[in-house]
Amino acid sequence: MIDFDEELKKFKPIPDTGEVAGAIYDRDTTDMVDILKEMMKEKQ
Amino acid sequence: MICFNCGSDVGEEERCPYCGANLRVYRRILYASVAAYNEGLERARMRDLTGALESLHKSLRFDKYNTTARNLLGLVYYEMGQSALALREWVVSKNFQPKNNPVDNYLDEVQKPGLLNRMDQMTQKFNQSLAYCKNQSTDLAKIQLKRILRSNPKMIEAYQLLALVLMREGKYEDARRNLLAAAKIDVKNPITMAYLEETRSKARPRRRNKRRTAPATDRSAALEREAALPLPRSGFFEILDSNGSGLINILVGGVLGILVAIFLIVPTIRQNENNDTRNALVSANKEAANTANTVAGLKKQVKELKQELKQYTGKGDLKTSY
Numbered sequence: 001m002i003d004f005d006e007e008l009k010k011f012k013p014i015p016d017t018g019e020v021a022g023a024i025y026d027r028d029t030t031d032m033v034d035i036l037k038e039m040m041k042e043k044q
Numbered sequence: 045m046i047c048f049n050c051g052s053d054v055g056e057e058e059r060c061p062y063c064g065a066n067l068r069v070y071r072r073i074l075y076a077s078v079a080a081y082n083e084g085l086e087r088a089r090m091r092d093l094t095g096a097l098e099s100l101h102k103s104l105r106f107d108k109y110n111t112t113a114r115n116l117l118g119l120v121y122y123e124m125g126q127s128a129l130a131l132r133e134w135v136v137s138k139n140f141q142p143k144n145n146p147v148d149n150y151l152d153e154v155q156k157p158g159l160l161n162r163m164d165q166m167t168q169k170f171n172q173s174l175a176y177c178k179n180q181s182t183d184l185a186k187i188q189l190k191r192i193l194r195s196n197p198k199m200i201e202a203y204q205l206l207a208l209v210l211m212r213e214g215k216y217e218d219a220r221r222n223l224l225a226a227a228k229i230d231v232k233n234p235i236t237m238a239y240l241e242e243t244r245s246k247a248r249p250r251r252r253n254k255r256r257t258a259p260a261t262d263r264s265a266a267l268e269r270e271a272a273l274p275l276p277r278s279g280f281f282e283i284l285d286s287n288g289s290g291l292i293n294i295l296v297g298g299v300l301g302i303l304v305a306i307f308l309i310v311p312t313i314r315q316n317e318n319n320d321t322r323n324a325l326v327s328a329n330k331e332a333a334n335t336a337n338t339v340a341g342l343k344k345q346v347k348e349l350k351q352e353l354k355q356y357t358g359k360g361d362l363k364t365s366y
Contacts, residue, residue: 001242002208002211002238002239002242004208004211004212007208008174008177008178008208010235011174011177011201011204011205013170013171013174014126014128014167014170014171014201015128015129015167016128016163016164016167016168017127017128017131017160017163017164017167018164019128020128020131020132020135024132024135024136029108029136030108031104031105031106031107031108032073032076032105032106032107033048033070033073033106033107033108033109034108036048036066036069036070036073037048037049040049040065040066
């Protein structure tokens with residue numbers, strides 16, 4: 001049985017194009033290569 | 045190959061001769077990124093956009109500079125009606141690879157006059173619909189969502205939210221139609237699948253007993269079976285309910301009409317004709333019988349007259365008998 005109110009909580013507002021700049025800066029772009037670099041630095 | 049640590053050209057070496065970085069691991073990471081991208085591409089081709097998003101995000105977690113994966117990710121977001129997220133990925137891709145990047149075509153397309161404004165309007169309307177729903181103004185939300193879907197028929201979240209509102213009002217068939225439209229865009233979307241399952245159980249209560257006999261343990265397996273098809277399954281009734289069904293309905297009605305005519309109307313007409321023929325035959329027989337009687341009577345009269353005539357034969361004229 002689907003609960004309307006519970007399901008509604010899963011829907012989040014969609015960012016518009018004006019918020020793209022903020023979305024870019026806020027985004028964490030760390031990848032495995034960055035982690036590898038960090039590991040190398042720690043090793044050194 | 046370029047060393048990820050010092051940026052030197054190291055060819056096929058397993059360890060960078062300049063900084064000592066482990067390039068074997070780096071290569072494995074790059075291969076993993078490519079493998080995840082290929083998986084995402086395959087899923088996108090099969091219209092499993094949710095799965096494609098997952099694979100492409102994985103690809104970028106391995107290697108954020110995989111601009112091919114990032115461009116495809118933006119495309120998938122765009123296809124799902126998430127234009128701001130698409131733009132975000134394309135802008136980042138352009139930043140990582142400013143030259144010879146196919147993303148230039150996408151950015152040119154998106155920046156056409158008016159398109160960004162229209163996309164923003166759709167986004168704002170959706171957010172407004174969401175607010176209406178949270179304030180229990182579902183009628184206003186429905187109107188707004190239908191407007192969005194007329195302008196942007198690929199916005200999956202709008203279909204899902206509209207279906208949720210319709211299910212709340214008990215309109216499961218209408219909800220199902222919207223969910224099937226969403227399923228055509230993204231075949232394995234988990235929310236769409238879950239809502240479809242709900243409409244299936246509510247819209248056809250007669251089948252509930254049959255469904256209860258099936259093992260209920262593996263709901264996710266049932267959803268997987270449903271989602272395993274590259275296109276959403278549509279039964280006979282869904283075909284009838286779909287937008288292009290008018291012609292099919294007309295043809296079915298025509299065939300039924302012809303069958304009714306053949307099996308009901310034509311035999312009745314033939315029976316009436318047979319009755320008329322029979323009646324005509326009966327009256328003709330009666331007339332023939334009457335004629336025969338008349339002829340018999342006349343013959344009898346002729347015979348009697350002949351016998352009478354015989355009595356008078358040879359007696360001569362009374363006048364000369366004196």
